[in-house]
Amino acid sequence: MLLREVLSTLDAELICGEDLLETEVHAACGSDMMSDVLAYVKNQAVLITGLLNQQAIRTAAMMDMVCVVFVRGKRPDETIIECAKESGIAVMCSSHRMFTACGLLYKAGLNGGMSVK
Protein backbone atom coordinates (compact mmCIF):
# COMPACT_ATOMS: atom_id res chain seq x y z
CA MET A 1 0.00 0.00 0.00
CA LEU A 2 1.03 3.61 -0.38
CA LEU A 3 1.93 5.86 2.53
CA ARG A 4 -1.06 7.93 1.48
CA GLU A 5 -3.24 4.92 2.32
CA VAL A 6 -1.50 4.46 5.66
CA LEU A 7 -2.46 8.03 6.42
CA SER A 8 -6.12 7.53 5.51
CA THR A 9 -6.40 4.09 7.14
CA LEU A 10 -5.29 5.55 10.46
CA ASP A 11 -7.27 8.79 10.12
CA ALA A 12 -3.88 10.31 10.74
CA GLU A 13 -2.52 13.78 10.32
CA LEU A 14 0.58 14.23 8.18
CA ILE A 15 3.19 16.30 10.02
CA CYS A 16 5.92 16.17 7.39
CA GLY A 17 7.01 14.18 4.35
CA GLU A 18 4.32 14.97 1.81
CA ASP A 19 6.75 14.09 -0.98
CA LEU A 20 6.86 10.52 0.38
CA LEU A 21 3.11 9.85 0.25
CA GLU A 22 3.32 7.89 -3.01
CA THR A 23 5.97 5.56 -1.55
CA GLU A 24 4.95 1.90 -1.62
CA VAL A 25 5.27 0.08 1.70
CA HIS A 26 4.65 -3.58 2.50
CA ALA A 27 5.51 -4.10 6.15
CA ALA A 28 5.44 -2.30 9.49
CA CYS A 29 6.38 -2.81 13.10
CA GLY A 30 4.97 -1.43 16.32
CA SER A 31 7.14 -0.85 19.37
CA ASP A 32 8.04 1.63 22.06
CA MET A 33 11.41 -0.03 22.65
CA MET A 34 13.89 1.15 20.07
CA SER A 35 16.45 -1.56 20.83
CA ASP A 36 13.81 -4.14 19.94
CA VAL A 37 13.20 -2.35 16.67
CA LEU A 38 16.92 -2.39 15.97
CA ALA A 39 17.12 -6.07 16.90
CA TYR A 40 14.16 -7.53 15.11
CA VAL A 41 13.18 -5.29 12.25
CA LYS A 42 14.13 -6.22 8.74
CA ASN A 43 12.84 -4.35 5.72
CA GLN A 44 9.80 -2.94 7.47
CA ALA A 45 9.08 0.54 6.20
CA VAL A 46 6.74 1.96 8.84
CA LEU A 47 7.38 2.33 12.58
CA ILE A 48 4.30 2.70 14.76
CA THR A 49 5.26 3.97 18.20
CA GLY A 50 4.16 5.86 21.26
CA LEU A 51 7.73 6.88 22.00
CA LEU A 52 7.84 10.58 21.39
CA ASN A 53 11.46 11.62 21.01
CA GLN A 54 14.15 12.03 18.38
CA GLN A 55 15.39 8.48 18.93
CA ALA A 56 12.21 7.13 17.33
CA ILE A 57 13.13 9.05 14.18
CA ARG A 58 16.81 8.12 14.33
CA THR A 59 16.00 4.46 14.87
CA ALA A 60 13.70 4.48 11.84
CA ALA A 61 16.39 6.21 9.80
CA MET A 62 19.01 3.65 10.82
CA MET A 63 16.70 0.88 9.63
CA ASP A 64 16.03 2.65 6.29
CA MET A 65 12.36 3.04 7.17
CA VAL A 66 10.33 5.78 5.50
CA CYS A 67 7.59 6.63 7.99
CA VAL A 68 7.02 7.00 11.73
CA VAL A 69 3.46 7.02 13.05
CA PHE A 70 3.00 8.43 16.55
CA VAL A 71 -0.07 6.87 18.15
CA ARG A 72 -2.29 7.75 21.12
CA GLY A 73 -2.62 11.32 19.89
CA LYS A 74 0.98 12.24 20.66
CA ARG A 75 2.35 15.19 18.76
CA PRO A 76 6.04 15.72 17.99
CA ASP A 77 7.74 19.00 18.80
CA GLU A 78 9.79 21.03 16.32
CA THR A 79 13.09 19.27 17.13
CA ILE A 80 11.56 15.89 16.30
CA ILE A 81 10.01 17.22 13.10
CA GLU A 82 13.31 18.80 12.06
CA CYS A 83 15.12 15.53 12.72
CA ALA A 84 12.56 13.71 10.53
CA LYS A 85 12.94 16.20 7.70
CA GLU A 86 16.72 15.86 7.81
CA SER A 87 16.39 12.08 7.80
CA GLY A 88 13.86 11.91 4.97
CA ILE A 89 11.19 10.33 7.16
CA ALA A 90 7.47 11.02 6.89
CA VAL A 91 5.77 11.64 10.23
CA MET A 92 2.11 11.01 10.99
CA CYS A 93 0.02 11.38 14.13
CA SER A 94 -2.95 9.15 14.87
CA SER A 95 -5.32 9.26 17.80
CA HIS A 96 -5.64 5.46 17.67
CA ARG A 97 -3.91 3.39 20.30
CA MET A 98 -1.05 1.12 19.29
CA PHE A 99 -3.06 -2.10 19.09
CA THR A 100 -5.80 -0.53 17.02
CA ALA A 101 -3.38 1.24 14.68
CA CYS A 102 -1.47 -1.98 14.04
CA GLY A 103 -4.72 -3.90 13.53
CA LEU A 104 -6.09 -1.42 11.05
CA LEU A 105 -2.90 -1.46 8.99
CA TYR A 106 -2.69 -5.25 9.10
CA LYS A 107 -6.30 -5.52 7.96
CA ALA A 108 -5.57 -3.06 5.17
CA GLY A 109 -2.75 -5.23 3.85
CA LEU A 110 0.47 -4.41 5.66
CA ASN A 111 2.30 -7.34 7.21
CA GLY A 112 4.89 -7.71 9.94
CA GLY A 113 7.71 -8.40 7.53
CA MET A 114 8.75 -11.72 9.01
CA SER A 115 7.22 -15.16 9.05
CA VAL A 116 6.80 -16.85 12.40
CA LYS A 117 8.19 -20.36 12.54
Add this chain to the structure above:
Amino acid sequence: MSENTLHYHFVVSGDDFTQAGTASSAVKKTLKQLGFDPRIVRKMAISLYEGEINMVIHGGGGEIDVFIDAEQIAAVLTDHGPGIPDIDLAMQEGWSTASEQVRGLGFGAGMGLPNMKKYADELLIDSEVGKGTTVRLTVFLSGK
Protein backbone atom coordinates in the same frame (compact mmCIF):
# COMPACT_ATOMS: atom_id res chain seq x y z
CA MET B 1 47.06 4.36 9.75
CA SER B 2 47.80 4.31 6.04
CA GLU B 3 47.47 7.41 3.93
CA ASN B 4 44.55 5.74 2.19
CA THR B 5 42.50 5.67 5.38
CA LEU B 6 39.68 8.15 5.88
CA HIS B 7 39.27 9.29 9.47
CA TYR B 8 36.26 10.99 11.06
CA HIS B 9 36.18 12.18 14.66
CA PHE B 10 33.13 12.94 16.79
CA VAL B 11 32.67 14.17 20.34
CA VAL B 12 29.56 12.70 22.01
CA SER B 13 27.95 14.68 24.80
CA GLY B 14 26.83 12.73 27.84
CA ASP B 15 24.42 15.40 28.95
CA ASP B 16 21.80 15.41 26.25
CA PHE B 17 20.04 12.18 25.38
CA THR B 18 18.04 13.85 22.62
CA GLN B 19 21.27 14.41 20.71
CA ALA B 20 22.40 10.80 21.05
CA GLY B 21 22.75 9.30 17.59
CA THR B 22 23.88 12.49 15.90
CA ALA B 23 27.33 11.04 15.17
CA SER B 24 25.87 7.75 13.91
CA SER B 25 23.50 9.64 11.62
CA ALA B 26 26.42 11.64 10.23
CA VAL B 27 28.45 8.47 9.66
CA LYS B 28 25.54 6.80 7.92
CA LYS B 29 25.11 9.79 5.63
CA THR B 30 28.83 9.83 4.83
CA LEU B 31 28.92 6.10 4.07
CA LYS B 32 25.95 6.50 1.74
CA GLN B 33 27.62 9.41 0.00
CA LEU B 34 30.79 7.35 -0.42
CA GLY B 35 28.69 4.82 -2.29
CA PHE B 36 28.94 1.81 0.02
CA ASP B 37 26.52 -1.11 -0.37
CA PRO B 38 23.35 -0.29 1.64
CA ARG B 39 23.76 -3.53 3.63
CA ILE B 40 27.24 -2.48 4.71
CA VAL B 41 25.95 0.99 5.59
CA ARG B 42 23.12 -0.43 7.66
CA LYS B 43 25.38 -2.84 9.57
CA MET B 44 27.74 -0.09 10.60
CA ALA B 45 25.00 2.48 11.25
CA ILE B 46 22.97 0.25 13.58
CA SER B 47 25.92 -1.07 15.58
CA LEU B 48 27.42 2.39 15.90
CA TYR B 49 24.08 3.88 16.92
CA GLU B 50 23.67 1.32 19.71
CA GLY B 51 27.22 2.04 20.81
CA GLU B 52 26.62 5.77 20.80
CA ILE B 53 23.43 5.35 22.83
CA ASN B 54 25.32 3.19 25.35
CA MET B 55 28.03 5.81 25.53
CA VAL B 56 25.48 8.47 26.46
CA ILE B 57 23.42 6.30 28.83
CA HIS B 58 26.26 4.58 30.67
CA GLY B 59 29.55 6.25 29.81
CA GLY B 60 28.79 9.92 30.32
CA GLY B 61 29.62 10.64 26.68
CA GLY B 62 32.94 10.20 24.96
CA GLU B 63 34.54 10.16 21.55
CA ILE B 64 34.00 8.22 18.36
CA ASP B 65 36.63 7.70 15.69
CA VAL B 66 35.70 6.11 12.39
CA PHE B 67 38.34 4.74 10.04
CA ILE B 68 37.57 3.68 6.49
CA ASP B 69 40.01 1.94 4.17
CA ALA B 70 39.76 -0.41 1.21
CA GLU B 71 39.03 -3.43 3.38
CA GLN B 72 36.95 -2.31 6.33
CA ILE B 73 35.03 0.32 8.21
CA ALA B 74 36.04 0.48 11.87
CA ALA B 75 34.56 2.59 14.65
CA VAL B 76 36.32 3.09 17.97
CA LEU B 77 34.11 4.37 20.81
CA THR B 78 35.93 5.60 23.88
CA ASP B 79 34.34 6.71 27.12
CA HIS B 80 35.65 7.45 30.59
CA GLY B 81 32.60 6.16 32.42
CA PRO B 82 32.26 3.53 35.16
CA GLY B 83 33.35 0.60 33.00
CA ILE B 84 31.71 -2.83 32.63
CA PRO B 85 32.43 -5.19 35.56
CA ASP B 86 31.33 -8.37 33.77
CA ILE B 87 31.39 -8.18 29.98
CA ASP B 88 29.99 -11.71 29.47
CA LEU B 89 26.98 -10.80 31.59
CA ALA B 90 26.55 -7.49 29.77
CA MET B 91 26.49 -9.35 26.45
CA GLN B 92 23.43 -11.39 27.46
CA GLU B 93 20.20 -10.38 25.76
CA GLY B 94 17.91 -8.70 28.25
CA TRP B 95 20.60 -7.89 30.81
CA SER B 96 20.59 -4.18 31.54
CA THR B 97 21.62 -1.77 34.25
CA ALA B 98 19.75 1.11 32.62
CA SER B 99 17.48 3.24 34.80
CA GLU B 100 13.71 3.39 34.49
CA GLN B 101 14.19 6.85 33.05
CA VAL B 102 16.31 5.46 30.21
CA ARG B 103 13.74 2.72 29.58
CA GLY B 104 11.12 5.40 29.28
CA LEU B 105 13.21 6.86 26.49
CA GLY B 106 13.01 3.65 24.47
CA PHE B 107 16.30 2.01 25.38
CA GLY B 108 17.71 -0.12 28.17
CA ALA B 109 16.05 -3.38 27.13
CA GLY B 110 19.37 -5.15 27.33
CA MET B 111 19.71 -5.40 23.56
CA GLY B 112 22.44 -2.82 22.93
CA LEU B 113 25.56 -4.95 23.11
CA PRO B 114 23.85 -8.03 21.60
CA ASN B 115 22.70 -5.85 18.70
CA MET B 116 26.21 -4.50 18.21
CA LYS B 117 27.53 -8.06 18.09
CA LYS B 118 24.78 -9.07 15.70
CA TYR B 119 25.34 -6.31 13.17
CA ALA B 120 29.10 -5.71 13.31
CA ASP B 121 31.40 -8.35 11.82
CA GLU B 122 33.71 -7.92 14.78
CA LEU B 123 33.11 -6.47 18.25
CA LEU B 124 35.97 -5.92 20.68
CA ILE B 125 35.36 -4.52 24.16
CA ASP B 126 38.08 -3.34 26.49
CA SER B 127 36.76 -2.09 29.82
CA GLU B 128 38.21 -1.28 33.19
CA VAL B 129 35.97 -0.53 36.16
CA GLY B 130 36.39 3.06 37.26
CA LYS B 131 38.32 4.06 34.13
CA GLY B 132 36.09 3.55 31.13
CA THR B 133 35.31 1.46 28.11
CA THR B 134 36.66 1.23 24.59
CA VAL B 135 34.57 -0.55 21.98
CA ARG B 136 35.81 -1.36 18.50
CA LEU B 137 33.25 -2.22 15.84
CA THR B 138 34.39 -3.47 12.46
CA VAL B 139 32.47 -4.16 9.29
CA PHE B 140 34.48 -5.89 6.57
CA LEU B 141 33.76 -4.68 3.07
CA SER B 142 34.20 -8.11 1.53
CA GLY B 143 31.70 -9.66 3.97
CA LYS B 144 32.79 -12.31 6.42
